[in-house]
Amino acid sequence: MKPLLTLAARSAWNRRFTLMLTVASIALATLLLMGIERLRTDLRANFTAAVSGTDLIVGARTGSTQLLLYSVFRIGAATNNMGWASVQALAGHRAVAWVVPLSLGDSHRGFPVLGTSAEYFERFRYGDRQALRLAEGRAFAAVFEAVLGADVAEQLGYSLGQRLTLAHGSGDLVAEHADKPFVVTGILARTGTPVDRTVHISLQSMEALHIDWMGGMQIPGLGMTPERLRTMELQPKAVTAALVGLKSRAAVFSVQRWVADQRSEPLMAILPGVALDELWEVVGVGEKALLAMSVMVGIVSLGGLVSVVLAGLNERRRELAVLRAVGAGPRQVMALLALEGAMVTLAGALLGLLLALGLTAALGPWLQARHGLVIGWGLPSAEQWALFGAVVATGWLASLLPALRAYRLSLADGLSPRI
Structure with missing residues (x-):
């Protein structure tokens, strides 16, 4: 041989x-x-690793794939928002354990901005139910504080204490919120998910950014200083979507039907795993x-x-x-x-x-x-x-x-x- x-x-x-x-x-x-x-x-x-441990994603009625894309992957935009009253009603449902609201639409130098609650850092899971972890600093605790994803901090060279301004909208047509600067209080550890490419702020911060804006433009003569905004009650009027965790997985379909039957506004609830399969098809x-x-x-x-x-x-x-x-x-x-x-x-x-x-x-x-x-x-x-x-x-x-x-x-x- x-x-x-x-x-x-x-x-x-x-x-x-x-x-x-x-x-x-x-x-x-x-x-x-x-x-x-x-x-x-x-x-x-x-x-698959982008989101785990979330039983339902609730948002305005649209396609399940579209709702998944903009709420989890920050791709595309919502056709409509979800009223704050619906978020409160959802949180009060007897089968619901927790609700994490999400508010999208702004950006910073090409990276999406996510307005959410502090509970996001405790409840959100990715991969094999892994929790988010701060590599540096702390989560936001006040208005005009931001937590950066790992890619945002690395690519832009940001560190703790960095001051930055956000932009209204995304893409090429954006308008700067130059009068309302943020300070970086935390940087998340790398996850390999869209979280790495996201700037996280509180819902109150998102409301403060747009309180003197209308139709994508700042209202002339109604500019408010950050100091004044910090003393105001900044209750959000609407959010883009909400992540929902249930007390029992057995209740997932009943809560899904309950959301679909709401008469106050047209909403839908999707199962992330099912929507991911549809997306992969x-x-x-x-x-x-x-x-x-x-x-x-x-x-x-x-x-x-x-x-x-x-x-x-x-x-x-x-x-x-x-x-x-x-x-x-x-x-x-x-x-x-x-x-x-x-x-x-x-x-x-x-x-x-x-x-x-x-x-x-x-x-x-x-x-x-x-x-x-x-x-x-x-x-x-x-x-x-x-x-x-x-x-x-x-x-x-x-x-x-x-x-x-x-x-x-x-x-x-x-x-x-x-x-």
């Missing part, structure tokens, strides 16, 4: 320039397959399309391997005939070509694996900083190893076609040159 392996390696090296293109195409196919699989699994983990369409494209690239690459080996057979007839003449049987010649194909496929697959790991390590920090996606760069998962094995096995099977043809060539075929 060792002499055959050495011969196959030397034969492949002799045709290295031709086979390098095949190796590169197989590496590209492996890179796409394993990269998409890594992205798919890590994206699902990011989505939408995302899954693009995922499947990318995976199908990767498979097609892999098929084309392996087809190129077969074509290269088949085309080389005509040039190697004399070489194979000489091997037969010195004692190699048809099976050894067939094994030689199969080994060459397996070695080329394995080289391409290993190169693709290394490229996938390298790109993941290089792009991981950028994806986390720009989009809040945590992409792991460790060893491949079981599914990724299965894809790697499938590429190698398929390449070896594809190389059997030219090997079978070489098996059928007679000894005289290569020793009698055709004119």
Whole structure:
């Protein structure tokens, strides 16, 4: 076996320039397959880990996916708000253990601002029911105090005691609340969720920001100083959504129906897990399309391997005939070509694996900083190893076609040159 392996390696090296293109195409196919699989699994983990321990999310009646996106992932905007009276009624329901209101709409240098209660830091869970933890400082305790997510503090270079101003709205069309500066009192430990990219303030602070605003603009002549606002009763009139925890999971559907039956305003309650599955079904369409494209690239690459080996057979007839003449049987010649194909496929697959790991390590920090996606760069998962094995096995099977043809060539075929 060792002499055959050495011969196959030397034969492949002799045709290295031709086979390098095949190796590169197989590496590209492996890179796409394993990269998409890594992205798919890590994206699902990011989505799933974004919120846990919350039984219901309540907001204005809209699509369940849309409510999940803007309340948990800070993507998009609410079509309507939820009145404060509804929040109080929900908190007073006999089956409800706690309610954490959320108020969105403002931003700071591209990062979303979340107005909430201090209970948010105690009740909110992510991943495997992990609680939020302050890396530095403390939670907000007064108006015009802010707690930053890890990405906000890192990317903007903020520290405790930093003064900052928030903007009304998000995107390109924003108006600064320049007359109402905030001070940073705390920085949260990294979670790998949208919390890292959020500026947290109290509901009273959110109300204070907009008490002298109307229609997205400050009312002329009605500007209020921060000192005056601190002495006022800043009861919020409405919020964007609310996270709800129940005393018993068995009551989830009854509370959901109770919310839907409210006549004061049209509301809806969604189960985060169910909404996440619906969201993943939408995302899954693009995922499947990318995976199908990767498979097609892999098929084309392996087809190129077969074509290269088949085309080389005509040039190697004399070489194979000489091997037969010195004692190699048809099976050894067939094994030689199969080994060459397996070695080329394995080289391409290993190169693709290394490229996938390298790109993941290089792009991981950028994806986390720009989009809040945590992409792991460790060893491949079981599914990724299965894809790697499938590429190698398929390449070896594809190389059997030219090997079978070489098996059928007679000894005289290569020793009698055709004119």
